[in-house]
Amino acid sequence: MKKLLLVTTALLMICTMSVKAQLPNGSFAPDFTATDINGVEHHLYDYLAQGYTVVLDVSATWCGPCWSYHTGAYNGTGGEGALHVLHNEHGVENGGNVIVIMIEGDGTTNTDCLYGATDCNSSTQGDWTADTPYPIIDNADIASAYQIAYYPTIYTICPTGIVTETSQITAADHYTFIENSTCQSVFSNDGMLLNYSGTVGTCDDADIIVDLVNIGTNTLTSANIVVTGVSPMIDFDWTGSLDQFEMETLNLGNVTVVDGADVIITITDMDDNILNNLLMPSIGATLSTTHIHIDILTDVYPGDNSWTIYDDSMNAVATGGPYGEFDVQSDPVQVTEDVYLDETGCYSFVLIDQYGDGFYAGAHANVYGVTSGGAAMENILTIGDAGLSFSEVSGAAKVNEVVGIIENAMASVLNAYPNPTADFLNIEYSLLEAGAVSFEVINLLGEKVMIENLGTRSPGSNVDRLDMSALNAGVYMINLVSNANTSSLRVSVQ
Secondary structure, three states: OOOOOOOOOOOOOOEEOOOOOOOOOOOEOOOOEEEOOOOOEEEHHHHHHOOOEEEEEEEOOOOHHHHHHHHOHHHOOOOOOHHHHHHHHHEHHHOOOEEEEEEEOOOOOOHHHHHOOOOOOOOOOOOOOOOOOOOEEEOHHHHHHOOOOEEOEEEEEOOOOEEEEOOOOOHHHHHHHHHOOOOOOOOOOOEEEEOOOOOOOOOOOEEEEEEEEEOOOOOEEEEEEEEEOEEOOEEEEEEEEEOOOOEEEEEEEEEEEOOOOOOEEEEOOOOOOHHHOEEOOOOOOOOOOOEEEEEEEOOOOHHHEEEEEEOOOOOEEEEEOOOOOOOOOOOOOEEEEEEEOOOOOEEEEEEEEOOOOOOOOOOEEEEEEEOOOOOEEEEEEEEOOOOOOOOEEEEEEEOOEEOOEEOOOOEEEEEEEOOOEOOEEEEEEEEOOOEEEEEEEEOOOOOEEEEEEEEEEOOEEEEEEEEOOOOOOEEEEEEEEEOOEEEEEEEEEO
């Protein structure tokens, strides 16, 4: 199914590109070895292994906002960009611990464009090399590896290899991010769970697959990994040999997700850094109802749209549409239907756009469960008016277990600080649309030890504060829930 990237431009100026998914915060940095325009070679993992933080400015010579940030015009500093200041004040060459690198990420432009030369084969804002004290690498492969979706993208890569998009902020704010606990220290023994790639959206058995990466300086030779919320519980002993920044994909087993349980994958050895020993993949969510509500507003081609609910033997138990003649333009059609399933089991909701041109001009689809009292519950499927192009979108549904396929991530946690904390935790997050926000605090046993309902928040950047002082010391998962979407972040309480 095709995805659509939604980019918020609040407080930022960007140059948009083709639709793709930006590398998420918390990802592990792809390595690169590349030569800059002065012939000097740079190896990312070598820099990280030396304890340096690397700040990547991925820009394009034709991009006006990139030039504004590069030169300092974005904040009126006049001729000296934030990354120039960061390099001059904290760069390794000047006795600091930061390496700034600019990546020219557009493969269609030639190197002459970096110099503002007349034989630039595209367009350029000027001479990017003038008075630039840090290296410039002309390499579109790096931009591709980091899944760049817009220019400029500013990534800060901590010595642990963890990537965070720090955006167009000042030099002081960059260094504050690097020096506070968000950019964690390097430890001798530090195995990390990363990138759940197992089964999702299923009512049946699930393969639990994760990446184990060594971000410690010592060679990682063993780890015990426990998975709860599944039957049978997994207790997996891994042995091997991973040098720093090496990774191995582990299939921990095939299990059944327990109804109503959060699946928690944990390294139980508790090495030097417990903050990255836990993953909570979204495999299932409880919905105690047999009442399914369907709300669809078609676009001006309602004959393209239809839906079917299948049981676990792929027998159609309910259908709807199409709502007009195929490929004939007319007024949009509002569809409101309720389906009552006869028995428990596994069902699939399939929404089809026959032509495949997507929803436009206010069109949407929203399918969710309803309680006996008539209240809406977790979504099975949500598609908003964003010109989404698709041919078939499915939401797997079990009567007591519903998994929605959300096309657009509407909420994301950006940062939490101080982390670790002994009392208050400030959480920065972003919403693509206004909605009710709540935070769930979950311990390593999968128990919700705190729920904080914050009411409606505005789209864009938000900051809220949680009082964690009543919690026992340990590692917790913070779930941000808004508009039926969940985004998570690990924190530690001292």
